[in-house]
Amino acid sequence: MTSAMQQLKAYQKKVIRLGEISSVLGWDQLTYMPPGAAADRADQETTIQMLIHELSVSPAVGKLLAACETEVSGLEPDADDVALVRVSKRDYDLATKVPAALIEELVSHSSMAYEVWVQARQRSDFSLFAPVLRKTIVLNQRLAECIGYQDHPYDALLNEHEPGMSTARLRQLFAELRPALITLVADIANATQVDASFMHGDFPLASQQELTLEAVRAVGYDLNHGRQDKTVHPFCTSFSRNDVRITTRYDEHMLGGALYASLHEAGHAMYEQGLPSELELTALCRAASSGVHESQSRMWENMVGRGGPFCTYFLPRLAHYFPGSFGSVTPEQLYRAVNKVEPSLIRVEADEVTYNLHIILRFELEIAMLEGRLDVDDLPDAWDAAMQEMLGITPPTDSEGCLQDVHWSGGFGSFPAYSIGNLIAAQLWNKVQTELPNLSASIENGDCSPLLNWLREKVHSKGAKLFPMDLVLHATAEPLNSRYLIDYLNGKYRDIYGL
Amino acid sequence: MTSAMQQLKAYQKKVIRLGEISSVLGWDQLTYMPPGAAADRADQETTIQMLIHELSVSPAVGKLLAACETEVSGLEPDADDVALVRVSKRDYDLATKVPAALIEELVSHSSMAYEVWVQARQRSDFSLFAPVLRKTIVLNQRLAECIGYQDHPYDALLNEHEPGMSTARLRQLFAELRPALITLVADIANATQVDASFMHGDFPLASQQELTLEAVRAVGYDLNHGRQDKTVHPFCTSFSRNDVRITTRYDEHMLGGALYASLHEAGHAMYEQGLPSELELTALCRAASSGVHESQSRMWENMVGRGGPFCTYFLPRLAHYFPGSFGSVTPEQLYRAVNKVEPSLIRVEADEVTYNLHIILRFELEIAMLEGRLDVDDLPDAWDAAMQEMLGITPPTDSEGCLQDVHWSGGFGSFPAYSIGNLIAAQLWNKVQTELPNLSASIENGDCSPLLNWLREKVHSKGAKLFPMDLVLHATAEPLNSRYLIDYLNGKYRDIYGL
Numbered sequence: 001m002t003s004a005m006q007q008l009k010a011y012q013k014k015v016i017r018l019g020e021i022s023s024v025l026g027w028d029q030l031t032y033m034p035p036g037a038a039a040d041r042a043d044q045e046t047t048i049q050m051l052i053h054e055l056s057v058s059p060a061v062g063k064l065l066a067a068c069e070t071e072v073s074g075l076e077p078d079a080d081d082v083a084l085v086r087v088s089k090r091d092y093d094l095a096t097k098v099p100a101a102l103i104e105e106l107v108s109h110s111s112m113a114y115e116v117w118v119q120a121r122q123r124s125d126f127s128l129f130a131p132v133l134r135k136t137i138v139l140n141q142r143l144a145e146c147i148g149y150q151d152h153p154y155d156a157l158l159n160e161h162e163p164g165m166s167t168a169r170l171r172q173l174f175a176e177l178r179p180a181l182i183t184l185v186a187d188i189a190n191a192t193q194v195d196a197s198f199m200h201g202d203f204p205l206a207s208q209q210e211l212t213l214e215a216v217r218a219v220g221y222d223l224n225h226g227r228q229d230k231t232v233h234p235f236c237t238s239f240s241r242n243d244v245r246i247t248t249r250y251d252e253h254m255l256g257g258a259l260y261a262s263l264h265e266a267g268h269a270m271y272e273q274g275l276p277s278e279l280e281l282t283a284l285c286r287a288a289s290s291g292v293h294e295s296q297s298r299m300w301e302n303m304v305g306r307g308g309p310f311c312t313y314f315l316p317r318l319a320h321y322f323p324g325s326f327g328s329v330t331p332e333q334l335y336r337a338v339n340k341v342e343p344s345l346i347r348v349e350a351d352e353v354t355y356n357l358h359i360i361l362r363f364e365l366e367i368a369m370l371e372g373r374l375d376v377d378d379l380p381d382a383w384d385a386a387m388q389e390m391l392g393i394t395p396p397t398d399s400e401g402c403l404q405d406v407h408w409s410g411g412f413g414s415f416p417a418y419s420i421g422n423l424i425a426a427q428l429w430n431k432v433q434t435e436l437p438n439l440s441a442s443i444e445n446g447d448c449s450p451l452l453n454w455l456r457e458k459v460h461s462k463g464a465k466l467f468p469m470d471l472v473l474h475a476t477a478e479p480l481n482s483r484y485l486i487d488y489l490n491g492k493y494r495d496i497y498g499l
Numbered sequence: 500m501t502s503a504m505q506q507l508k509a510y511q512k513k514v515i516r517l518g519e520i521s522s523v524l525g526w527d528q529l530t531y532m533p534p535g536a537a538a539d540r541a542d543q544e545t546t547i548q549m550l551i552h553e554l555s556v557s558p559a560v561g562k563l564l565a566a567c568e569t570e571v572s573g574l575e576p577d578a579d580d581v582a583l584v585r586v587s588k589r590d591y592d593l594a595t596k597v598p599a600a601l602i603e604e605l606v607s608h609s610s611m612a613y614e615v616w617v618q619a620r621q622r623s624d625f626s627l628f629a630p631v632l633r634k635t636i637v638l639n640q641r642l643a644e645c646i647g648y649q650d651h652p653y654d655a656l657l658n659e660h661e662p663g664m665s666t667a668r669l670r671q672l673f674a675e676l677r678p679a680l681i682t683l684v685a686d687i688a689n690a691t692q693v694d695a696s697f698m699h700g701d702f703p704l705a706s707q708q709e710l711t712l713e714a715v716r717a718v719g720y721d722l723n724h725g726r727q728d729k730t731v732h733p734f735c736t737s738f739s740r741n742d743v744r745i746t747t748r749y750d751e752h753m754l755g756g757a758l759y760a761s762l763h764e765a766g767h768a769m770y771e772q773g774l775p776s777e778l779e780l781t782a783l784c785r786a787a788s789s790g791v792h793e794s795q796s797r798m799w800e801n802m803v804g805r806g807g808p809f810c811t812y813f814l815p816r817l818a819h820y821f822p823g824s825f826g827s828v829t830p831e832q833l834y835r836a837v838n839k840v841e842p843s844l845i846r847v848e849a850d851e852v853t854y855n856l857h858i859i860l861r862f863e864l865e866i867a868m869l870e871g872r873l874d875v876d877d878l879p880d881a882w883d884a885a886m887q888e889m890l891g892i893t894p895p896t897d898s899e900g901c902l903q904d905v906h907w908s909g910g911f912g913s914f915p916a917y918s919i920g921n922l923i924a925a926q927l928w929n930k931v932q933t934e935l936p937n938l939s940a941s942i943e944n945g946d947c948s949p950l951l952n953w954l955r956e957k958v959h960s961k962g963a964k965l966f967p968m969d970l971v972l973h974a975t976a977e978p979l980n981s982r983y984l985i986d987y988l989n990g991k992y993r994d995i996y997g998l
Contacts (some may be wrong), residue, residue, distance in 0.1 A: 245534035
């Protein structure tokens with residue numbers, strides 16, 4: 001006789017395999033698919049997504065989960081099977097709470113809104129996008145009501161990306177972070193600027209390809225279970241923990257783009273490659289949240305990749321491929337150059353210090369719109385005012401302002417994960433320094449494995465067993481707080497800028 | 500209310516989309532998949548194949564088809580919907596006649612047999628493979644009984660690849676072809692040999708990539724709906740008529756391999772790209788048979804690619820990429836070189852004249868084994884004797900003899916399609932010369948579109964509406980016969996060899 005838990009696992013295996021297959025279709029679409037295949041690919045995706053959806057909301061799963069709850073009721077509360085039932089029930093509730101009609105409306109709105117957004121951004125004409133955004137808000141308000149929440153409708157939306165996180169807690173974290181960053185940015189603006197001129201020049205694509213592969217291999221990305229390709233926007237995608245792929249983009253006149261995009265995506269990829277093999281093909285064998293995912297990519301990109309020890313280790317490789325640019329650069333010069341801070345208009349190009357201000361700005365504005373305190377027509381002005389207040393610059397056009405991100409074509413609540421990731425990364429980074437006092441020396445010698453092993457144990461191998469905030473608490477013996485990110489940024493950048 | 504035909508089409512759309520998705524997985528596996536992902540990919544494939552199988556044998560489909568038959572009973576016999584019901588019923592019967600247990604046994608036998616075959620061929624030890632082959636025969640005998648046949652069990656196996664073809668008809672075609680080829684091969688062996696030395700040399704991969712892309716574009720392969728990648732074994736795969744991809748292989752010391760593999764696969768691909776758009780996502784929007792498919796690849800590879808006019812047109816491109824090898828070669832010299840005939844041991848490397856003897860040999864042997872006239876233990880001797888009789892050479896090892904092909908690890912009945920393809924190609928080629936008298940001049944000027952348009956009309960746009968033999972009859976106003984292939988080969992090669 002098959003137990004309910006065995007049935008649950010067989011069912012999840014099928015759904016997860018279909019999800020992996022859908023990811024293969026998505027990867028191919030963005031890497032090698034010929035242009036004329038777009039419509040058929042969309043329909044192939046829909047075919048798979050419909051199968052996944054049918055399986056996910058089937059009432060049989062609800063009954064199965066009830067049987068599983070009875071079956072695991074005698075186990076220890078931290079047993080894997082208990083966690084699996086808990087997470088699976090959360091998934092099922094989320095999938096069944098939202099009526100199919102609303103999901104369809106959201107999907108069709110998003111794809112229409114995306115097209116409008118592309119047009120609006122191209123022409124820098126916010127009036128085109130305004131009615132679409134108004135609809136996005138209404139749909140997200142309805143979505144929040146369906147999902148349900150205790151304190152704030154934004155909690156419901158946030159939950160999809162960051163289980164257990166609340167709007168109140170986020171407001172508190174950002175309230176501490178905001179003034180500290182504004183002060184640091186202003187101080188840096190008044191300091192002597194660093195020289196990053198040698199990061200610009202001639203960097204042929206083929207050499208950048210080899211160099212970035214060396215970089216991701218050096219930090220520990222397993223290319224026997226992964227690969228790197230070229231796309232317009234870099235991403236990481238997983239077809240199982242044994243096949244986790246990254247992409248990067250190349251600018252033949254600027255080296256930093258590809259190198260740090262590769263390290264960022266490798267950070268995501270190493271998380272996926274390190275998920276618990278014993279829980280493979282269950283709902284626990286996945287990242288704890290978007291924020292935890294981002295903590296991994298940002299740590300490898302910034303704390304490691306833009307850190308002094310890695311700059312020292314990797315400089316000879318840069319000089320090997322591009323002797324004209326890096327032949328006479330010192331490790332210290334490289335370190336300063338790749339950490340240049342400059343208030344800029346575009347979030348995805350922002351440095352480590354200004355980045356979180358871009359996120360806080362979006363968080364504040366989307367909450368205000370969701371609450372009805374900010375009218376859509378007033379968004380451009382509100383955006384510009386916030387940019388001026390936080391970064392001291394004003395976008396000359398809405399394309400470089402409130403029209404720059406695709407996110408508001410679809411859902412609300414996804415931006416905070418970027419800053420949550422930075423907060424988590426800084427707190428983990430602080431902890432690992434105390435636990436591995438020789439880490440810097442090790443990285444300077446080209447061995448990042450002590451850090452990777454530590455992350456494997458504290459983060460990757462936990463999968464989705466814990467709520468993200470519990471994961472942080474277990475790993476660092478402290479609840480998530482903003483102090484570590486503030487201290488990290490102040491320490492690093494006041495040193496670089498001689499403040 | 501939805502008609503039965505509408506339901507049938509909705510059902511087929513889903514099954515076909517799943518098949519396309521499975522092809523994407525297969526393509527990725529052979530092109531870009533990291534080595535460590537093999538086991539997961541196999542399981543992803545199984546997930547999709549099980550979904551397809553469940554849908555294909557569902558009793559609901561049987562009922563639906565019965566309702567469709569009633570619904571189309573008043574239509575003209577050549578109406579698309581009538582053909583669709585006929586072909587769909589044939590598919591359903593084939594899928595349901597064979598018990599699931601036998602299919603499973605065949606699948607698991609094939610994958611085990613494949614591993615054994617790899618070992619046996621590596622060590623050139625037929626005794627390893629013999630027990631596996633014995634099982635292959637028994638399983639194929641049982642398969643034939645399940646499918647059913649009128650005259651010969653081989654008919655049942657043949658039907659899967661070549662609907663409507665019979666063993667008796669094939670024997671007759673081969674009985675005519677066999678002596679004519681043996682005579683031609685013997686005559687060529689006694690003639691002055693052609694010089695193909697300039698086809699060997701130094702041909703860097705990157706230049707071969709560009710050259711082969713030029714070649715496939717020149718014959719009409721649409722790269723807006725396709726692409727070419729590099730694999731160990733060349734193949735063509737389709738993810739819809741809007742995304743048909745080919746692969747080729749490169750030998751940096753020999754040019755012919757990549758060039759003619761590319762043209763061969765482009766021939767397959769142009770067939771898929773030309774399938775009837777109005778029948779998209781139905782059982783009629785596919786090739787008429789393996790043999791018809793092969794007729795397209797062989798025509799573009801051999802009649803066009805190895806033809807005088809294309810040699811004349813394409814020589815300057817060869818000289819452009821490889822001036823050292825082709826700078827002083829004349830079109831006539833190139834034409835003779837790429838048509839060099841030489842009895843050889845390996846089928847996949849055989850020239851146009853000897854190729855069909857390799858097929859006839861396999862056909863005769865597999866029939867003898869299926870009938871029980873030839874014992875497995877006697878296969879190596881029978882193989883060697885046939886090679887000596889037909890080609891005048893004897894394999895020094897079984898690796899270069901009866902162990903060279905993977906086919907007998909799984910099914911019987913797939914070899915004849917290769918020669919059926921050559922027969923169909925020759926008969927179509929003869930016809931198109933009479934209908935398009937300026938074709939040679941057009942190809943010599945680099946314009947292959949008159950031929951492609953003719954094939955689109957006569958072959959591609961028919962999809963699977965007609966039995967292959969009816970397709971040939973409609974296109975050439977004559978039943979398939981061996982005269983055209985015999986005349987084509989005698990005409991071309993007696994001229995080249997001055998016989």
